[in-house]
Amino acid sequence: MLHIVACIKQVPDTKVIKMNPKTNTMDRASAPAILNPYDAHAVEEAVRLKNKYGGTVSVVTMGPPPAVKAIRKCIEIGADEGYMISDRAFAGADTLATSYALTKAINKISEIKPIDLIICGKMTIDGDTGQVGPGIARRLDIPPLTSVNQVVEVNKEEGFMVVHRKLEDGHEVIQTSLPCLLAVEKEINDVPYSSFPNMLKAARYKPHIWSVNDLDGIDKKQLGLKGSPTIVAKVWAPPKPEGGKLIEGSTDEKVEQILSIVLEKKELFEEVRGSE
């Protein structure tokens, strides 16, 4: 029986977020809060492994109280338990402080039930650093495996698993000891629509919520803004690109103009011509 923990985060949907042009800040109200899309794949992979090998899937998040909604979404995907750490003391954390707080939460979860495998998303769509997963693995002193796009085998009895890590021009097949931490690519699986029973279960589900004082042996100096070596000093809107020249005329004239613009770069086409 495996106990798999997926790390998940609620994020603003950056596809639709609007910027306030006066203050150059994001109008968070303009964007709905969603489960980080990469983390849906992390949870789905955990659920698939549970279905194959037997076991339990827990999800854990650090976030403000509304992030309960993201946990419910994970229950819909098929997770069994949801844990949330929520406290003002965590606010303003960079990736180092985030991985510290999450590690403390994971330690507490492992006291309830020892953990065999941790799965993170490749990155979030808001902070989008991809640094939290490896950070957690280092703190727990377990191997971090990023860019994972396939799980081949999990062998708990013999204490190892085999995965594919994506490379620019292929993949590598890696064997790692258990427990370990994976950061998974989107292509690892497709997240299907939730089943009706899971949706019912999710609607009623009440996650375990812990504050700082529930976490044993925590060093408050390593949390939140205080515990963060990096600070966001300045935020601005990316410069608006300048518009180009519109090519006018009939379709044939447009095509003719593109042709002459492109063929001006004749050095690019010597080989194409030469190969004929």
Added chain:
Amino acid sequence: MNFEEYSGVWVFIEENDGKIAQVSLELLGAGRALANKRGVELAGVLIGDKINGLSKTIFEYGADSLYVYDQPIFKYYRTESYMQALLHCSEKYKPEIILYGATSTGKDLASAVATDLPTGLTADTTELDVEEDTGLLLASRPAFGGNIMATILCKKYRPQMATVRPKVMKALSQEKGRIGNVIEEKIDLKEEDIRTKVLEIVRHTSKKIKIDEADIVVAGGKGLGSAQGFNLIHQLAHTLGGVVGGSRDVVEAGWVEHHHQVGQTGVTVTPKIYFAIGISGAIQHIVGMKNSGLIIAINKDPNAPIFQSCHYGIVGDAFEIIPLLIQAFHTALHGEEVEV
């Protein structure tokens, strides 16, 4: 922490199959500017197995020194072994700044090293500067899906670390015969102590030029309507001797494979000519192609944002224009007519 002890700008040199990654050369260029401003040394850190032949190139691209860990245990990249080498080097020689390419290897390594040191790590940097007197690194990066830019500082810890996006910084031109100082290092690591093993490396051998090395990229978006419509993009690319690119939405729709995706979560490209056809021009797409030499956009919506990010725009229907373009280019380049 005594900041006085920390000096010099370092670049982690990424090596794949005996070749230095292009991003490492770019970082030597960027690092050179930072080191000059600070009046300190620029050094590379090279980890691998049988890699001594590479040092010459690293000096010719701007490094003053090179720390080398050349041991069989480093034959393949693995977080745990490479991290130990970098931690060893950093603790022994104390640099003020370490830069890594924001590649999967660079990000993986930097995240682990930052946690163990510990220090701050700025992700996916696209602009770098340093304060001359304090040595404070000003690393700026897009966040929130490219909607904002943010400058990240690490005031209280050294070294300061950043991963930097490929294709954004400029490599210096190679200065043949430029030499530097090689410092050979070793660490005591046993294979038994490393918990991950590389069982096999599988290369998807296609001879095609990689999209980030291509001179011409013909990229298509959701506006092509279907996988079948997207074929027109392949045909145009073929006629021009270019490589096919796509927006994330067409990759997600399965019309083209992921390694063709241009943009924030795909590849950054800087071809001489970039066609954006049926692509709306979302900021996440733009960040991946905006430094192309000549950008030509075709879109049927005159208000599409792509027209704000191109050199030449054509308002029109892709299905009408692409076949004519294929014809015209075919005749011009190959001197014959084709069926489209």
